[in-house]
Amino acid sequence: MIPDKIELEIVTPERKVLSETVDSVVIPGAQGYLGVLPGHAPLLTGLMIGELSYVQDGKEHVLAVSQGYAEVLRGKVSVLAERCEKAEEIDVDRAEKSKQRAEEVLNRKDVPMDEFRRAELRIQRAIARIQAKSHGLG
């Protein structure tokens, strides 16, 4: 039997972000964005930094997530992300500043490898936040 709704649950180590009944979810999977409708085959995927969106009562909601993973079962999607913010919680100024700082690091020539990587991740997170905010409220 195929259920017609999905239980979406998003948790981070720090809190439970949301737990809702929704119509569909789009997950930023490790190998690309993927859409999940009710009755999707069981799936376990890593998450990349990006936007996670879901549709509830015809309205789309957007969140910014960073690394973690998502488990899809027939009628349930659990997302475990290291960080996750709803569009309305995102502070765009902060994201912009963080992006700028990270860009400065990337432009320097003498940065050690791990610092370079960290700056890259920072940029990705900042971009995901900025986009989630503009899509979520647009």
Next chain:
Amino acid sequence: MSKTRDIKRRIRSVSNTMQLTKAMKMVSAAKMRRATDNIVAARPFAHNMRAVLRSLAARANAEVHPLLQITGNENVELLVVTGDKGLCGSFNTNINKTAHNFIKAEQRKGERVFDLHAVGKRGVDYFRRRNFTIHRAWIDVLRQVEYATAKEIARDMMDRYVTGELDAIYLVYNEFKSAISQHPVVERLLPIEPIVPAEDETAEDYIYEPGPEVLLDTLLRRHVEVQVYTALLESVAAEHGARMTAMDSASRNAGDLIDRLTLHMNRVRQAAITTEIIEVVSGAQALG
């Protein structure tokens, strides 16, 4: 007369202290409540992750993962979690002693090299005074425990474990039992205890993106991070609990002391009056 004044001064100073300890008790109570909320909030994540890890272990070949390999027992590291501040009864002493005894007991078993990863100023000071090598000291991270901190600590340890620099890592922290009881525990962090694969997994056939081995690797790493994170949260809650009890008994002691001093003061005053009366009476008698 000067004696009663001295006692009065004492009483005043004790009651000032009592106000202070009372206020600290209230503050600790509030902080403890927030800390326990954090522990509760962290539970779903840890719970869900363990479940996924077990179902994954049934599929991927978990035994060959480097974080599960037992390589030896020469180089051992302890992650000791204490508090940054004192005034919390035996909280810090207990942890430091437990860690120290653990090291002594292990060293008696054979030649082992220990180094430390200390979170909290109290632990850092204790072991520095005793000339232990502290690989890294984390001070002032407990006021607001963040996942990123736990991640950084865990990363550092895992990297050195995988390269073979360390053979085992233990975690020493105060477990939060209730507001009035907390007790020190020693847990092995690495190598990870073998994960019992879930049994009823044949029913659902998962799609894995990317493959199960890659997922297992990231999940195991995250598992270690979460363990460190929970330990930090537990320790913070336990610290506030310990401080609350310590301050409560301090306030009670101050109250008792004030009572005793007041009684003493009254007696001294009474004695002074009596002496004076006797003096007056005997003076009058001598004249009469």
